[in-house]
Amino acid sequence: MTPTADRTPTPTENLGRVSPTGYAHLRVTVTDIERSRAFYDAVFGWDVAFEVPADADEQTRQQLGFLFGGVIYAFGGGLFGLRPVAASGDRFDEDRVGLDHVSFTVAQRSELEAAAGVLDGLGVAHEPVKDVGGYAILEFRDPDGIALELTALTG
Numbered sequence: 001m002t003p004t005a006d007r008t009p010t011p012t013e014n015l016g017r018v019s020p021t022g023y024a025h026l027r028v029t030v031t032d033i034e035r036s037r038a039f040y041d042a043v044f045g046w047d048v049a050f051e052v053p054a055d056a057d058e059q060t061r062q063q064l065g066f067l068f069g070g071v072i073y074a075f076g077g078g079l080f081g082l083r084p085v086a087a088s089g090d091r092f093d094e095d096r097v098g099l100d101h102v103s104f105t106v107a108q109r110s111e112l113e114a115a116a117g118v119l120d121g122l123g124v125a126h127e128p129v130k131d132v133g134g135y136a137i138l139e140f141r142d143p144d145g146i147a148l149e150l151t152a153l154t155g
Contacts, residue, residue: 025072026102027081028146031090033070035143036082042122046073046080077104092145101147103137109152112138 030036040046050072052064072081080102094100106112112129115138119126126140134155140148 023078025079025081027070027072027083028099028102028142028144029083029086030070030142030144030146031084031086031088032143033082033084036084037071039124039143040073040080040082043118043124044073044075046075048072049074049079050081086144090144092141092147094147099146101139101149103149103151106150106152109136109154112136112150112152115150 048071050064050067052061052067052069056064067081068083068085070082070084072079092099106115109129116126116129119138119140124140126138129136129138131154135151135153137152138150142148
């Protein structure tokens with residue numbers, strides 16, 4: 001029997017497994033690209049990997065059409081993109097089917113405290129740093145309410 005997306009394979013089916021070694025990218029849908037870019041640039045300061053240049057010719061615009069007017073950033077863990085196609089009144093809800101939150105790693109717990117200071121300086125609301133057994137987290141949200149988290153191993 002061939003598995004489908006709406007059916008869980010039974011334990012007796014010999015399907016093999018997909019073995020990824022990491023992830024290539026994550027892209028979130030946002031309502032306002034300018035507002036979101038300002039937030040992600042201020043908080044993370046990542047390098048831009050892909051965006052359509054303002055003076056791009058038609059061929060370049062077509063080649064980069066997958067961006068939908070957004071941007072893809074590069075950072076040590078991979079690529080992170082913003083896709084501005086959501087309706088202006090839409091808001092993220094981790095209780096709907098789909099994304100729950102995005103968690104980024106930092107090297108040590110002290111970086112979480114430093115990040116809380118950065119967020120405070122930017123006026124970004126956040127939870128206190130929490131120890132959750134073997135690691136610590138700092139939770140906050142982007143302008144669309146997308147749940148973000150910084151994580152550091154502590155044990």
